[in-house]
Amino acid sequence: MDQTTQRVVLPTLFQERLRMVSEIVEKGKSSDSNKQILRSTLKDMNPVVQEIKQYNEHLNPPREEIKTLISEKDAKEEPKKFCLDKCLFWFLCRFGHKRDGSFAGGDKEALVAKDIEEKLYKVREILELLSKENFEQKVGGVGGPIRFPFGVPDNPDFTVGLDVPLSKLKMEVLRDGVSVIMLTGLGGMGKTTLATKLCWDEQVKGKFGGNILFVTVSKTAKLKIIVERLFQHCGYEVPDFLSDEDAANQLGLLLRQIGRSSMLLVLDDVWPGSEALVEKFKVQIPDYKILVISRVALLRSDMQCILKPLGHDDAETLFRHYTHLEESGASIPDEVIQKVVRNCKGLPLAIKVVGRSLCNQRSELWLQMMEELSQGRSILDSNVELITCLQKILDVLEDNLAIKGCFMDLGLFPEEQRIPVTALIDMWAELYRLDDDGKEAMAIINKLDSMNLANVMVARKNATNTDSYYYNNHFIVLHDLLRELAIYQCSQEPMEQRKRLIIEINQNKHGEKTKFLSWCVKQKPQQVTAHTLSISTDENFPSDWPQMQLAQVEVLIFNLQTKQYSFPDCMEGMNKLKVLIVTNYSYYPSEINNFELLGSSSNLRRIRLERISVPSFVAMKNLKKLSLYFCNMKQAFQNKDLLISYAFPNLEDLNIDYCKDMVGFPKGLCDIISLKKLSITNCHKLSALPQDIGKLENLELLRLSSCTDLEGIPDSIGRLSNLRLLDISNCIGLPNLPDDFGNLSNLQNLYMTSCARCELPLSVTNLGNLKVVICDEETAASWENFKPMLPNLRIDVSQVDVNLNWLHTTFS
Structure with missing residues (x-):
């Protein structure tokens, strides 16, 4: 059909309104009785011109003639009052096809009719111009009905901080081809606003025209309803879907029909569990972009954009x-x-x-x-509306209360500080019976990360990160408002009834200090049912704590900013205490004055100390794991009246990291034959291991990475018949492995990156169970010589990430 004669196929609503008006006007030409009906009908017709205006905006490019005609029509209307009589004569003239004012009943009405007749004529010109411009093909695609962007919210009038992510999204959607883009971020970060700006961008509109579909999925999305809306919008008859599968098939046909030209589909507010629904929208169309917006990184995508907080x-x-x-x-x-x-x-x-x-x-x-x-109060305390909005962020956890509980535990640590993953592993292993290696805990952490409720940061990447469940370099960074939200959730019950009791008393928390002391003086002693207690304090708060009964506490966390500290006396009554985590956030190590109190906690199984001057240990018969980070430990193992093997008869895991005063191997340590894991890492002054290390017959894992002054490994290491993993990465001073190294019959994993000087003994050919060696290129060349005798061996050359991010810590 010739473009100049092809008629515009108007949207259903537009056609219906014109049909009704036409019928009424035909009657109105011979009768005055329908005048009131005309007024009522014409009152609803003003949006018609607005629709024409919207159609013109999506022509490529928009026609200036149409803009001019609409401007001329608008200029003739009274600014403060829409005259129904004028509208009446306007449409009478339009459908009567007369321009002589013959419908006017008098001189005054004749003038009005002439004015309206001219405005109506402008509207006719607009419709004819749209037809000549072949509007159907330019907006709707060849052979299809008229379409314009569907569901796109109004263009926001004011935004900040979105230019960079907008440019990133534009670059991807303007690129030819098919791709799925994942836009994620914390709730309230501006994801929908960013997507809306993308849809209104001139370049994006220029490429996709009317083929922009903005669909809000929501938590309770129904595929049938979404597909029905799309069919209706596109001007097609809505099928009667027999099932969700039928709706999915019809959706595919629809998308292929309207996707003959470039198409952008935005799926907003996609919830976990909707992955299958999103998959239904993936069809083979030449230039098809899908933008998925969710708080959770739901699925694999060609590009992921994560919105961060504003500067x-x-x-x-x-x-x-x-x-x-x-x-x-x-x-x-x-x-x-x-x-x-x-x-x-x-x-x-x-x-x-x-x-x-x-x-x-x-x-x-x-x-x-x-x-x-x-005074340290949260901004949540003074704004109920903000609390209501932020609580919706946690709706994503309502279907998984176990993960929600783990999220709440993140509020136990101080604001603006990294949370060590190893601390969470210790807590959750005892509280929720998760595995000791941290595999299950890391799965939960990764889930929170995918939901943008926490950010996982690996401070230092090295070869050791590839081995099983080593998380010393893994941390969580929590947005401060999320932390405050977690604390708010925990504080909805009276103090004595809370499962998690969080006490923050320092110079920045005057209000919290007053509240806590007021609660303490109500009755003595206070009974607490919490299973987890977190205490954050500094030198401004005295150590003589009020008496509290803490018999139910299983996890006790101290967040300190002080040079000296004394544990509260009420710790003596913690008969169920299983995990103790003490972290000093000051630069210099803190001294604990009454460490002997720990001897009264008979069920204590895990201790984690960071930046603490460790005094002499006391007997802890049931202790299974001891972790020391950045500690001064010169006095720790020097109790002349107590053998280490007697103090820790059941110790299975000893982790010593960044303890700069560790020059020699602690005497008596090799007598703890219960040890299964021994990690002494980043202790740069450690120069030698004792011959007695061969006594650790149950040892399965030995890490000595980054002990740069280590000059040798004794032959007795060959007696560690259960050793499965050995890490000597970055032991740059190590000249060789001992001759008896080949006796490690169960060794499966060996990490020796940056050990280029280390010579290999011929006995390595006896390592029949050795599966993986991770090393540098020079060491790999040495191992290649032995590979014919070790057919199961895989040699991986590690790419070490050289940076100092691991040193970064925020001090208050």
Whole structure:
């Protein structure tokens, strides 16, 4: 059909309205009785012109003639009042095809009719121009009905901090080909806003035209309903779907029909468990982009974009926008503004809610909020709406209460500090009966990471990261507002009834200190039913704690910022205590004055100390695991009145990392024959191992990585018949392996990256169970000589990540 004569196929709603008006007008030409009906009908016709206007915006390029015609029509309308009489004569003239004002009943009406007749003529010109421009093909695709972008929200009038991620998304969607893009981020971070800006971008509109579909999936999405809406939008008759499978098949046919040109599909608010539904939208179309928006990294994608919190400058700009500070002329001190903005932690949702709550408020309210924040109170405490919004972030965990409980445990650690994964492994192994190696705990952590409820950071990558369940370099970084949300969730019950009791008493938490002391003086002693107790304190709080009964506590966490500290006396009554985690966040190690209290905890199974000057150990008969990080341990194993083997008769796992004063191997350590895992890493002054190391007959794992001054390994290591894994990576001073090394008959994994000087003995040919050697290129060449005698051996050359990120720690 010739383009100049082809008629425009109007949307169903548009056609129906014109049909109704046409019928009524035909009657109205001979009768005045229908005038009131005309007025009522024509009142709803104003959107018709707006639809024409929208269609024109999606022509490529938009026609200036149509813009001009609509502008001329609009200019003739009264600015404050829409005259129904004028509309009446306008459409009478239109459907009567007359331009002589013959429908006017008098001189005044004739003038009005002539004016309306001219405006109507402009509308006719617009419709004819759309037809000549072959609007059907330019917007709807060849042979299909008219379409324009479906479901796209209004273009946001103000945004900040989205330029970089927008450019990243644009680069991918404008590239030819098929791809799935995953847009994730914490709830309230602005994911939907970013996707909306993408759909309204001129370049994106230029490529996809009307083939932009924006579908909100939601938690309770029904495939049939979504497909019905798409069919209706595209102007096709909605089929009667027999089943979800039938709906999926019909969806595929629809997408192939409308996808003859480039198409962008946005699936917003996709929840866990909807992966199968998303798969239904994946069809083979030449240039088809799917943007999946979710709080959770649900599926494999060709590109992933993670929205991060706003920087301070962007956060302040957004905050000022919602508070209307410039427009109101309010004289709020800058320090107050900065304090509030910082406590929103860069989360756009928090900035929006808090900003609106302070808009047009008196300065006294601002100052009151600053005072509360200065006392260590959370910004959640003063804003119920913000709490309500943030709690929705945790809706994603409602179907998995076990993972929600693990998320709540993250609030036990101080703000703006990395959480060691090894500490969580120790906790959860005892609280939730997870495995000792950390495999199950890491699965939960990765799940939280995929939900953007926590960020996993590997501080230092090396060969050891490839072995089974070594997580000394793994940390969790938690957004501060998420931490406050976890604490808020924990605090909804009275203190004595909480499962997790979090006590923060330091110079930045005056309000918390007052609340805690007020609770303590109500009755003595206070009975606590919590199974987990976290205490954060500094030198400003005395060690003489109020008496509390803590008989149910299984995990005790101390977060210190002090040079000296004394455990509270109430620890003597912790008969169920299984895990003790003490971390000093000051630069210098903290001294514990009454370490002997630990001897009263008969069920204590795991101790983790970081930046502590460790005094002489006391007997702990049931201790299974001892971890020392950045500790001064010179005195730890020098109790003349107590043999180490007697103090720790059941110790299975000893982990010593970054203890710079460890020069020699602790005397008596080799007498703990129960040891199965021994890790002495990054102890650069350790120069030798004792011959007695051969006594550790149950040892299955030995790590000596990054002990740079280590000068040799004794022959007695050959007696470790159960040893399965040995890590000597970065022992750069090691000249050779001992001749009896080949006696390690059960050795399966050997890590020796950066051991280029280390010579291999001929006895390595006896390592029949050796499966993997991870090493540098020079060491790999040495092993290649023995590979013919070791047919099961795989030699991997490790690419070491050289950086100093592992040294980064945030100090308060």
